[in-house]
Amino acid sequence: MTMASPDHSPVYLNAIGTAVPDHDIHAAFIGWARERLPERERKLFDRMAARAAIHHRWSVLPASAGSPVGEGGFYAGAIHPGTAARMSLYAEAAPSLALAAVERLAEQVATTGVTHLVVASCTGFVAPGIDQIIARRLNLSPSVERTLIGFMGCYAAVAALRTARHIVRSQPEARVLVITVELSTLHLQAVDEIEPLLAMLQFGDGAAAALVSAEPRGLALGQPFATTLAASDQLIRWDITDTGFAMHLSGEVPGRIAGALADPTLVAQITDGRAAGEIDAWAVHAGGRSILDAVEHALALGPTALSESRAVLVDNGNMSSATLMFVLARILARESVEHGVALAFGPGLAAEGFAFGPSA
Known part of the structure; x- marks a missing residue:
């Protein structure tokens, strides 16, 4: 397999750090979702939930209420929070979870000398963007080149790593910090149809941080x-x-x-x-x-x-x-x-x- 053309130096994914919140909401969601369905559909939902082969899904929503859909939880009311409230939570929680992933990355490889920051996320919007928030909290140089990849969905990690590869191929001295952060649990919908409930059953929150460079490691x-x-x-x-x-x-x-x-x-x-x-x-x-x-x-x-x-x-x-x-x-x-x-x-x-x- 050819890893580089004669005109370009090889590029390496040196290391990855990952982070998830500490609030497991998978069981609570299943209990909430099945009660929204007619009795005849609950058995099908139960079979599909068991077949999903998911044991845990983690959420940035506060664990102090016990469950986001329980009393005192984010989704406790008859009318769920609007998009503004959800985006306010995203603006706080997404950078924090991303920084936790960067900490895990720093345990494996030096994260100093970052020249470029590429951030991918499709579960929220904020301006200044989370790329700027993350760069500021990491004390990156004001001259760091930032790229924010938004709303591409599940394959955005490919776009982010591809972008980092292009950068290093054109600037071999570059050290690119790549971050993906998603807070899917901010988007629970109060529906009573089995297909969207099964779709929501799949999603949880998580973040990852990677270093991409010309250093032959990884x-x-x-x-x-x-x-x-x-x-x-x-x-x-x-x-x-x-x-x-x-x-x-x-x-x-x-x-x-x-x-x-x-x-x-x-x-x-x-x-x-x-x-x-x-x-x-x-x-x-x-x-x-x-x-x-x-x-x-x-x-x-x-x-x-x-x-x-x-x-x-x-x-x-x-x-x-x-x-x-x-x-x-x-x-x-x-x-x-x-x-x-x-x-x-x-x-x-x-x-x-x-x-x-x-x-x-």
Whole structure:
């Protein structure tokens, strides 16, 4: 696998630090959601919740109330908080969670001398942006070059790392701090339909921070790829409403992904021309068990090929753009990787990713 063209130095994902809040809201959500459904649909919801293979989802919402949907919780009232209240919470909690991830990163690699900051987030808006807030709290130089990637959804980590790679390829002395931070639990919707409730069942909060540079440490970042599936733009959506962002995740998504991966041309693009079985590290966005199953079956992967992705899903649920970074963090802990592929799906319906390999 070619990690760099003759005209460019190699680029490396040196290390990743991850962070989640300390409030587990998964069980409380299930109890709340099933009570909103007619009796005939509760059994189906219970089966789907059990099948989701998610044990924990973490939230920045205060744990002091016990549950966000319980008495005294953020969503306790008959009318849920408006978008302004949710964005006010985002402005405080998103930078704090991001900084916790940077602290975990700093335990692994020096975070001094940062020249560029790339931040991805799709669960909130604030101006000045969280990139500026984070830069100020980290005491980064006022001259640090900032890029804020917003509202791209679950594959935004790919866009962020791809941007960092482009920067280092053009400026080999650059040290790029990449942050993904998502607070999905700020967007609970008071619906009584099973499909949106099952969509909300997937999502939790999390943040990751990575250092990308020309230093040969970690994983070499290879060629990126991107594609958009035809006639699929309504399958994954975030709709901005007066009560937060409403997620629409169609049950057709796994089937459409499996159908796309049946195309040998697309698979060759994803694997850099190798057979899927030759890839020894798959970092697939843990968007849900059915999505991971679709990828595994479509590519005829072995039963342990997506073990890192499945472990992230069990422990954290889907954290939108931060999820892929959590998977890559687990892969970085491996002893060796020869040929890796990162792959994520999101609104569009689009698939984006990149090749990666050993640092030497």
